Amino acid sequence: MHWADVLADELAREEKKHVLATGITPSGPIHIGNMREVLTTDAVYRSLIERGVKADFIYIADDYDHLRKVYPYLSKSYERYVGMPISDIPCPCGKHKSYADHYLGAFLNSLKEIGIIPKVYRASEMYKTGMYSDAIQTALENTDKIKEIIEKISKRKLSKDWIPFNIRCERCGRITSAKPVLYEYPNIEYTCECGYEGAVDIRVGGVGKLPWRVDWPARWKMLGVTFEPFGKDLGTVGGARHTGEKIVQDIYGYPPPKYAVYEFIMLKGAGAMHSSKGTSLSSEEMLKMTPPEVLRFFILKNQPNKHIVFDPGMGILSLVDEYDQNERIYFGKEKESRGMKDLRRTYELSQPYNIPKKMPYQLPYRHLVTLIQIGKNWDDVKQILLRTGQIPKNLEEENELYLKQRAEHARYWLNNFAPDMVKFEIKKNTPYLNLTEEQKIFLSYLKNIIPDLKWNADEIHNAIYEISENKNLQIKTAFKTIYEILLGQDNGPRAGYFLSNLDKKFVLNRITEAIK
Ligand SMILES: [Zn+2]
Numbered sequence: 001m002h003w004a005d006v007l008a009d010e011l012a013r014e015e016k017k018h019v020l021a022t023g024i025t026p027s028g029p030i031h032i033g034n035m036r037e038v039l040t041t042d043a044v045y046r047s048l049i050e051r052g053v054k055a056d057f058i059y060i061a062d063d064y065d066h067l068r069k070v071y072p073y074l075s076k077s078y079e080r081y082v083g084m085p086i087s088d089i090p091c092p093c094g095k096h097k098s099y100a101d102h103y104l105g106a107f108l109n110s111l112k113e114i115g116i117i118p119k120v121y122r123a124s125e126m127y128k129t130g131m132y133s134d135a136i137q138t139a140l141e142n143t144d145k146i147k148e149i150i151e152k153i154s155k156r157k158l159s160k161d162w163i164p165f166n167i168r169c170e171r172c173g174r175i176t177s178a179k180p181v182l183y184e185y186p187n188i189e190y191t192c193e194c195g196y197e198g199a200v201d202i203r204v205g206g207v208g209k210l211p212w213r214v215d216w217p218a219r220w221k222m223l224g225v226t227f228e229p230f231g232k233d234l235g236t237v238g239g240a241r242h243t244g245e246k247i248v249q250d251i252y253g254y255p256p257p258k259y260a261v262y263e264f265i266m267l268k269g270a271g272a273m274h275s276s277k278g279t280s281l282s283s284e285e286m287l288k289m290t291p292p293e294v295l296r297f298f299i300l301k302n303q304p305n306k307h308i309v310f311d312p313g314m315g316i317l318s319l320v321d322e323y324d325q326n327e328r329i330y331f332g333k334e335k336e337s338r339g340m341k342d343l344r345r346t347y348e349l350s351q352p353y354n355i356p357k358k359m360p361y362q363l364p365y366r367h368l369v370t371l372i373q374i375g376k377n378w379d380d381v382k383q384i385l386l387r388t389g390q391i392p393k394n395l396e397e398e399n400e401l402y403l404k405q406r407a408e409h410a411r412y413w414l415n416n417f418a419p420d421m422v423k424f425e426i427k428k429n430t431p432y433l434n435l436t437e438e439q440k441i442f443l444s445y446l447k448n449i450i451p452d453l454k455w456n457a458d459e460i461h462n463a464i465y466e467i468s469e470n471k472n473l474q475i476k477t478a479f480k481t482i483y484e485i486l487l488g489q490d491n492g493p494r495a496g497y498f499l500s501n502l503d504k505k506f507v508l509n510r511i512t513e514a515i516k
């Protein structure tokens, strides 16, 4: 059984409405680990909905958390905002409502493409509208107990004047620098490092925030969370999940939600991804470079606790090939081999929206990568595909949209991540070349053959081999010559396929020019 169904089974045993939670502190580019959290939860959510269980999928943006430091991707001017809630800080580009929105908005938008539309909660709004008021009062009434739980489980010593509430200083706006002096419901008197002395009324929204270890369990109770996965860093002995379980039971009288611990996604050649280090790859970018069904497949085919490595280089091409092969097996066009457990289910869960009734039109992704470098835009590519018979004239609209979407992802990958070896550009004019006698002979034979050649990849490929064999020419030199006259470089995509997508006349003219 697929792991998502196993988790859903466990939840469905309790007959009630389920709330599946995910979340992030949007303090920087959203890291790819959060993508795993969201997709893991989505798979369980879908499994529940399919079996008729009532469930909600929520995403909590902890935008009332404070800016911890000036991250490498921020300008020095952010120094003065350290300690302030990230929803109170201006956005780095000037186009968003706040710093938090800058990182969150685009991510949430892009989730739609992979078929995820959670109900979004913003902690800043939850605090400001007073949703947390009861939880704050309960926490403050139980200060000693909470302190004991945290100290005992996390083996951390908390300061004498510690209370489970971070006051937001009314003067400097920071939630990290005010020290409580006296709590007498409903007021907390405080002094701040900035020199301010004041008092806040905890019944008023937005006067402060529960510390993370208390905020998390408080939120479980408040939102009725029954399932929430977390990264393995939070699940360690003495970690936030551990103290949270005890706090939610003993203080808030609510059972801890079920969970799955997920492993980090490693980036090939870079190690584990952490947003605080100024990641080299964000969730959003991962989504832009990977077709949505393939991104889902990458995460859902693996158990959440399995280490996975995302390769933004050539690995993407193999990943898409693997997905396409699974698709062919799903639709019975190819035989299933051993070790392909849960393949059908993984394929179904990988679909952003509906499961296709018949197999989508497949075009090898590597071909698409070649074609988008020959054509400027989708219309060009489509014309080539039609001319060469790679797609039928009556290709259904949904299939065209599917190919077009894949082409867009391939282009983003090409422009931003692809290694140079797959990149090329067809030179408008014949490059200035110093061709050897040997190369010129090869080209003139090729030129003579082309007019009668069936213009398809295999025929062209065979013709190149035949000439080089007959003329005792190294095949490497033959290929190199072709790339040189068309691309001005000595390597390129597979020659037969490549040439077949170019206009025959254009190729003939180029050869004529080159041997002049
Ligand atoms: Zn912005």
Ligand SMILES: [Zn+2]
Pocket (backbone or CB within 6 Å): 169, 170, 171, 172, 173, 174, 177, 192, 193, 194, 195, 196
């Ligand atoms: Zn202050």
